[in-house]
Amino acid sequence: MTVMEQRGAYRPSPPPAWQPRMDPAPLLPDAEPHRVLGTEAAAKADPDLLRRLYAQLVRGRRYNAQATALTKQGRLAVYPSSTGQEACEIAAALALEERDWLFPSYRDTLAVVARGVDPVEALTLLRGDWHTGYDPYAHRVAPLSTPLATQLPHAVGLAHAARLKGDDVVALAMVGDGGTSEGDFHEALNFAAVWQAPVVFLVQNNGFAISVPLAKQTAAPSLAHKAVGYGMRGRLVDGNDAAAVHEVLSDAVRHARAGGGPTLIEAVTYRIDAHTNADDATRYRGDAEVAAWRDHDPILLLERELTGRELLDEEGIAAAREDAETMAADLRERMNRDPRLDPLDIFAHVYAEPTPQLQEQQALLRAELEAEQEGGRR
């Protein structure tokens, strides 16, 4: 066919399949992180909620301190503290309904506890006793995830399954700024948007992935800007403003529950402690930066708001601290008891039924343990 024969078909038009599929503007985050405390919006916040957040934040901080102390006493193998990030941790848990699911990363013990998991069980992993210390179904909390970002597709799958079954369950998945670089982050967000799964992704941007600062992790205007590339809403929030985090999260949860699909939330916060007790943060950051963030402390912000508006007084503060001390004393006491482990358990849950090979191995270990009890090798 020559060009002459084709003349009629000539249409200087855009490609047939093309239609702008949606206006990206509503997906983009605001230029500044959302804030409530210390702004006019604070007046509209529910005082009860603020007080509840406050009490939990104080508890959370104390929990972090206690757990860190337990590492020094050899009672915990390792502890990644979330001091400075309590607003994110607590608001995450409080924004959910009981039927919802939480998918925590390895740093999110506080959120796990705030969700109702026993404080000692939540530390089982870090104590070195067993991998996940709690029954995930008891409080709808997935195992703490150490391989970064790998829990995000789980959250998407669970939310999708719930929706298929007709349950109005929302999954909240937590991840760090470093974790956003992993392929699993990308794949999870994409599946979530394509499936319109009721998931909320909460990125705690605490400035570092161990020693690596955000500037070496991404060149994006913000992590929340990643949302538009999946066709979901991106939201930016001051992660140390508990009221703001709770508001943004609750909105995203509502949106998801109503069938509106997933949201990506970046909470701008800071890790006050080192990466874990084993880390030396002075190798990669200066005191001035930490000091600046101490001034923007989540407990402090909330305390000032509450006291300024006379929703909290010295007595209330003392009560919150005392409650936290009680929790800490109980934690300390229970963590100081040696857990009783059965070595033969290592074969019990590899499969529904141990394979013949595992049965043989279990018999071998049993014989060894008996020999050990009788003293000496044979």
Add this chain to the structure above:
Amino acid sequence: MTVMEQRGAYRPSPPPAWQPRMDPAPLLPDAEPHRVLGTEAAAKADPDLLRRLYAQLVRGRRYNAQATALTKQGRLAVYPSSTGQEACEIAAALALEERDWLFPSYRDTLAVVARGVDPVEALTLLRGDWHTGYDPYAHRVAPLSTPLATQLPHAVGLAHAARLKGDDVVALAMVGDGGTSEGDFHEALNFAAVWQAPVVFLVQNNGFAISVPLAKQTAAPSLAHKAVGYGMRGRLVDGNDAAAVHEVLSDAVRHARAGGGPTLIEAVTYRIDAHTNADDATRYRGDAEVAAWRDHDPILLLERELTGRELLDEEGIAAAREDAETMAADLRERMNRDPRLDPLDIFAHVYAEPTPQLQEQQALLRAELEAEQEGGRR
């Protein structure tokens, strides 16, 4: 420290680390794909370039047809045709300088050939003779990549290495719409942006990943919108408008070479043929859709522009076709010769030196081959 002691520290301010790190607006693609042919912009296009593109597009189409024919004759194991996508393939190759590198996906044989690789060598993989048929260093073309999106980090690493060495080399990496869902796509774009590596990512959005339409692949406003999440520029172009693709690619290459960092380009196009000769496209799409895209054919668009502006006449068209026929005849003739393979080669390039184990295995095969020659097993 109680709240009273802290009063002075209260600052209702945004989190300390926060500064909007860049204005996202320039990163966002235009709402409509960029076009040149049939628009006023066409007048500014270099006539020589347009003629060169035309000749190559015609050649490319003929190459696709010939290769597909070769599958029917059993001369190729499989061929993923890029008919309908020639504008992307050719413009990709022509936008590069000789010192630049191309990282093709498995569908991009045309770009590989346009880059200077021998047409028969480019088919070695698909012929089943050896994995990569050409020397990647001869024309700076990485091996055709079958595992989707895995070539993208290679392009980033190479571009980064070149920059570290002070060479002003740009890497152009090609991927399909389906490939953008892979984690490797995400990780590559992120590394490229963080390192400000001189890379250009060209996504050929041809509407399908085998049978899966774009709507099941992503919910994004466009694939180009993914760029903002990495802090790089996103560009949208009519992938069947060779002049537009060349313009957008050349601009991105210039930008990268000048140290401006990477660009993500989405070229909206369409796969006219089935996924490969082995695929049955009628299972997942209708004729009407294909027909609409045939009207928006890249060769047609360019031909109309050129003839309309009297840069091309029937004679020129005939010459281009004849040139393509000559190429096809040569390809057919050479592909019909049986390649000579040495079975013992399978041990030659596993390591720089075959391990003792491979030497043993090679001896075994050699003995078998000798026995075979002598006829019968022993």
Add this chain to the structure above:
Amino acid sequence: MTTVAVKPATMAQALTRALRDAMADDPAVHVMGEDVGTLGGVFRVTDGLAKEFGEDRCTDTPLAEAGILGTAVGMAMYGLRPVVEMQFDAFAYPAFEQLASHVAKMRNRTRGAMPLPITIRVPYGGGIGGVEHHSDSSEAYYMATPGLHVVTPATVADAYGLLRAAIASDDPVVFLEPKRLYWSKDAWNPEHPTAVEPIGRAVVRRSGRSATLITYGPSVPVCLEAAEAAQAEGWDLEVVDLRSLVPFDDETVAASVRRTGRAVVVHESGGFGGPGGEIAARVTERCFHHLEAPVLRVAGFDIPYPPPMLERHHLPGVDRILDAVARLQWEAEG
């Protein structure tokens, strides 16, 4: 479940039928993967499922294997039984972290509270003229990952029976489908076409007294052919089809080798670090004093899978198997 009389069928058809029956029996069974819906899969194994059960039950996912397996984990957490298709062996590698760190470990991590009944279908192996990355034998990776069952059928009937068992299992199962047997046909157990085969039991496909060929999946027909050919050379070979690499049926295998006193392990996966080492070692541990010769291995070479035009030199064939049998120190006998 309907139990129509079953005529000769291909392995692919038996797999389709197994998926269909499992989906009909249990609404928790969901099929997902690339091109499994509208297209019915590149090997057509999921053909018709989206039509019969809807796209929510048989879902075309985005192109991202870690995402497919990772979301399947979440779905299993909520009580579904996902059956995931990896399009080709080498394209399961992107999902390796999800597989090794979550799928294989979740039950254990949670002390049994959170089992993951996921079936991961992986078309594997060569012999179909596929270009690079389309012919890997990846079973060694899965065998070395505790927490996974690893199953592979060699017959049409087993394709049905083992896939049903895999889907019914409360543990994750890597279900390896020998690509080059997809189109193999047999009468498919006309009495019990839809019989479920328990996982973990090897089967003697051919009895013999001279030596045992221990094999599985795509190499089973090759071994049977070799056993036929061996008769001409005076050897009466027994052929054991493992069917399940994990759990491993030590009993059946060791019983056979104790009877014959000689064994060759045959598979097309690379030899070094491949399944054959494990099998030879455990057979030797159990049958040492019955062995007239070391257990030998006939395997693919230790090379990246070769291009199609050379694959026949790589794949263990009848001659290479018989050569190994010949090396089983028969002189020592007399």
Add this chain to the structure above:
Amino acid sequence: MTTVAVKPATMAQALTRALRDAMADDPAVHVMGEDVGTLGGVFRVTDGLAKEFGEDRCTDTPLAEAGILGTAVGMAMYGLRPVVEMQFDAFAYPAFEQLASHVAKMRNRTRGAMPLPITIRVPYGGGIGGVEHHSDSSEAYYMATPGLHVVTPATVADAYGLLRAAIASDDPVVFLEPKRLYWSKDAWNPEHPTAVEPIGRAVVRRSGRSATLITYGPSVPVCLEAAEAAQAEGWDLEVVDLRSLVPFDDETVAASVRRTGRAVVVHESGGFGGPGGEIAARVTERCFHHLEAPVLRVAGFDIPYPPPMLERHHLPGVDRILDAVARLQWEAEG
């Protein structure tokens, strides 16, 4: 290269020195990974390199293992020699596709035109009280992937010598660093502290006549300890440190077993589908008529790595090794 007299040093220090010397000798050597720059790595193996050579030579990457290895592939294509750190064994899994489909195959795919001289450092194994995903022994995966060298040191001197050889190799090398030996100290070959060890040669760490313990990496010191303890029971054990799993030094291993007539393979990786099967099988193939007993294996159990409080029951220890030696059918001898 400076050759200062070397005092007792830890394995971690020897590794650091190897990286430093390699970087000083060859500007093409680039170190990259998570936290390798400013922090010097979580095990401090890259300590000081960013300072001495600049961040372009020792680079903190984004947190994405496939991206790290994938970009390293591209860098190697352009003539660099990347040394990649995977922070822990299990965190190398996201890079598995890049490793198996590209790193291991690129030379072969391009008929030798495009070699990839990449060293992939992987701290591996347990015994350090790490929580889940921090103690995997993943060597079986790498052994089963043709195109990779797999190397693992057990002494301070080898840590230096083998790492230099790995970086100098034109092939990709998976360099497995036994985590629990990072802080092990020895005098580090005071004569030749910076001697490069060729890859592919096993070494007899202790001579003995009764039986051979075949081992590598973290289990070498355990085997040496077991050999000492065995003397009390009248056994004089030989200990072979493989050092390189790929290529495998059949000669040294077989020569030892032919001498002793008995062998136990010891490693902490899971037994089933682990390296021990391969090793036992090939030793048996080569030494069958010299063997008084089957080659036995002492390995980690076939379970996900257990929690720290139970890991000592999982790891092969002196007693378990001696129990295996005792099962080597000594009665048969007399």
